[in-house]
Amino acid sequence: MRAAAADGRLTLAEADERQASAYAARFHHDLAPLTADLPAPEPEVAAPGWRGLSPSARRRLTVHVAVGAVVAVLLLLRWAVGPVLDGPGFVGDGPRLWPVWPLFWITLSVVFHYRRAVRRAG
Known part of the structure; x- marks a missing residue:
């Protein structure tokens, strides 16, 4: 009304x-x-993206992002304290940011998970 x-x-x-x-x-x-004399309300169309996902899909995606974030923090922490852990006698090839490749694959997996969940919801 x-x-x-x-x-x-x-x-x-x-x-x-x-x-x-x-x-x-x-x-x-x-x-x-x-x-009775009023037209029926139009059904709400699910919004694309995060809001269009079901609660269980959002929960699974959130867990995936959280696990990826924890692994990313641990990788970056290991890289940051690497020179301390390796000791003074270690001769390396300089401070390379080696966690960039695992972080790339973690990010890629989260993006694919999100896109797949949105595609299934729509």
Whole structure:
């Protein structure tokens, strides 16, 4: 009724009268005549992206991202403290950012997981 009044299908007086009747109704079947002459509301279309995913798909994707983030932090931490752990006698080829490749694959797996979940939801 609120949407019909906002769209101009009901006057303010009609909307007030129907709402008063709705609040006075005691049973569900008393509400049917109040909206019988109004068109049915349009079904909501699921939004694409994160909001369009089911709760279980969002939960699985969140777990995937969380595990990837923890592994990324551990890899970067190991890289940062590497010179300390390797000791003073270690002769390497300089401070390469070796975690970039595992981080690339982790990111790629999360992106593919997200795209697959969105495709299945749509």
